[in-house]
Amino acid sequence: MPDRPISVCFPFIGDEIGGSHVSAIKLIRALDRRSVQPLVALHVINGPLADYLRDCGVPFVEAPAGAPPGRAGQGGPFPLGAGTLAYAARATGPLTRFLKSRTVDLVHTNDGRIHAVWALPARLAGARQVWHHRGDPEARGVNWLAPLAASHIVTVSRFARPQRPLVDVSRRISVVYSPFDTPSGHDDRTAARAMLVETLGCPGETRFLGYFGLLIERKRPLAFVEAVAAYARRHPEVPVMGLLFGVPGSEAPHLAEAVVRRAEALGIGDRVRLMGFRSPVEPWMQAIDVLLIPAVREPFGRTLIEAMFLGTPVVATDDGGNPEAIEHGVTGLLVPPEAPEQFVDPVHALLTDDAFRERITKAARDRAFATYGVATHARKLMAIYRAVLNGSEHTRSFRRSPDQRTVP
Known part of the structure; x- marks a missing residue:
């Protein structure tokens, strides 16, 4: 351990912004500068993440x-596509010199391409790597490269832990849930709804179903459209609109157009709107009536917890990390994955039974306030940093439970 604040580099591509970036930036802002000095490095400095960092x-x-290649066309799940590996080989020298020149102690990586690109430079520069895995537990990177390269692996849920790691990582892995700010003004739903109605120019009695997140295949934006259509067919008496807040991910730029085409094909082209990326997100999430999460294999979605904080009820697929956050019938409702029509009944119950809705949202809000927080997340990550830099026996400082490793 250095006798100065730990220097931690947070590299990002910068060509997109999603929940993982929001979580990482919340951590960066919350770190105690007396103990940790963060260094944020972007490969793309004129993209959406740069704008978000400036705003923050x-x-x-x-x-x-320069910038690594995009995710598309890399021959399978990133980060081990041929394009990324070729770029990583070219970038190793410049990135190693960058880390050495800035006396970086630890590199905290947060997405697939970055994990692969910065793993070797971190090792050559004498720095440790914390590999923060926020994706598929079957991903080749976290099962093949992370066990060999990373000093420690952090996953955002028990579901997201690597399923078949190349070597044993049981003493080098922790589950740390993502951080969430305690929202202010979270009970001003009337004003938020009025803002949304005015923005859309729709009747005040319209009921809003929301999708929040990148438009990527795993999050199933087309299934969201199908769920809205199924509801409209079953309950034509309810004026409902489906609103998608988010932009296409770099690996699926076609999905925005596909959403529009699917809505038109289902006869609800006038009931589905692409709302784009909105910041701050809280007023928009307050304004909707129900959040729908049709995603499959979602490690641990931010929007689910944000909605719980804000008093917006959630209906999510019983898949991935969703059941770790939602207790069915208590803090939200779970439905089978890949079955959009299964959203109809729970959504209708939430829209028509005020007592049921209030019970769900109160329990969800209480659970969120009791469980999540930025300060707690930062404390756990700083403990991991210190443990990693204490040397090869760092895992003795962790307490193990039957299904995860947590930080004391």
Whole structure:
């Protein structure tokens, strides 16, 4: 351990922004500068993440070696596509010199391409790597490369832990749930709804079903459209609209157009709107009546917890990390995955039974306030940083439970 604040580099591509970036930036802002000095490096400095960092007041520098290739066409699940590996080989020298010149102690990586690109430079520069896995437990990167390269693996849920790691990682892995700010003004739903009605120019009695997140295949935006259509067919008496808040991910730029085409094909083209990325997100999430999460293999979606904080009821697929956050019938409702029509009954109950809705949202809000928080997340990550830098026996400082490793 250095006798100065730990220098932690947070590299990002910068060509998109999603829940993982929001979580990482919340951590960066919350770190105690007396103990940790963060260094944010972007490969793309004119993209959406740079704008978001500026809005948050988080300084950043440009990473050397330019931008890695996009995710599309890499021959299977990233980060081990051929394009990324070829780029990583070219970038190793510049990134290693970058880390050495800034005396970086630890590199905290947060997405697939970054994990692969920065793993070798971190090792060559004498820095440790914390691999923060927020994706598929079957991903090749977390099962093949992370066990060999990373000093420690952090997953956002028990579901997201690597399923078949190349070597045993049981003493080098922790489950740390993502951080969430305690929202202010979270009970002003009337004003939020009025804002949304005015923005859309729709009748005040319209009921809003919401999708929040990147438009990527795993999150199933087309299934959201199908769920809205199924509800409209079964309950034509209810004026309902489906609103998608988010932008296409870099690996699926076609999905925005596909959403529009699917809505038109189902006869609800006038009931589905693409709302784009909105920040801050809280007023928009307050304004909707029900949040729908049709995603499959979602490690641990931010929007689910944000809705719980804000008093917006959630209907989510019983898949991935969703059941770790939602207790069915208590803090939300779970439905089978890949079955959009299964959303209809729970959504209708929430829209028509005020007592049921109030019971669900109160229990969800209480659970969220009791369980999640930025300060707790930052404390756990700082404990991991200290343990990793204490040397090869760092895992003795962790307490193990039957199904996860947590930080004391």
